[in-house]
Amino acid sequence: MSNAKVLPLLEPDIEPCCPPLTERPLTAEEAVRTAAMFKALGDPVRLRLFSLVASHEGGEACVCDISDVGVSQPTVSHHLKKLKEAGLLASERRGTWVYYRVEPAVLAAMGRMLGRVAA
Numbered sequence: 001m002s003n004a005k006v007l008p009l010l011e012p013d014i015e016p017c018c019p020p021l022t023e024r025p026l027t028a029e030e031a032v033r034t035a036a037m038f039k040a041l042g043d044p045v046r047l048r049l050f051s052l053v054a055s056h057e058g059g060e061a062c063v064c065d066i067s068d069v070g071v072s073q074p075t076v077s078h079h080l081k082k083l084k085e086a087g088l089l090a091s092e093r094r095g096t097w098v099y100y101r102v103e104p105a106v107l108a109a110m111g112r113m114l115g116r117v118a119a
Contacts, residue, residue, distance in 0.1 A: 020113050037110065040086035045071055046079045050088060053100045060101035 019030075026034065041047050052066045067076050080100060083089045088107075089100045 020115070034110075034113070037086050037088060037106070040082050040088055043079065043082075045069055045075070046083055049076065049079055050083055050102070053089060054102045054107070060099050062097045062099050064097055066100070 041050060048069050049066060052069070053061045056065065063076070063080065067073055069076060071079075080089065080091070084091055084100075088103060090103055091098050091100050093099075
C-alpha cells in the first residue's frame, strides 16, 4: 500500500490571458501578460520542452524525462524556469526530482484567444 497523497492542483498566480483577439483590442496590461507567454514559447528549445511536458503521459513530466533536447541540463533547467515564470508551467519537487505540468487554465485561455475565427 502506498503512502502517496494526491495533492490538489492550485490555480496559477498569473491571470490566464485575455479575451479572443477578435472580441476587442487588448489593454496594455493584457498585451504585456500575453507577450510574456508568447515570448517564452518563442524559443525553439522552450517550445519543445513545453510540448514534451504537455504531451507526456499523465500531463506531467519529471525533469529526468525531458532532458534530451539537444542542450545541457543546466540550460534545460533555465528554459523550464522561464516557462514557469511566464505562467505556462507549474512544478513540484518530489524527492530529488522536479515534476512539471502545463497550467491548464493558461493553456485553455491562450487557445480561446487564438482559436476564435472572425465570421
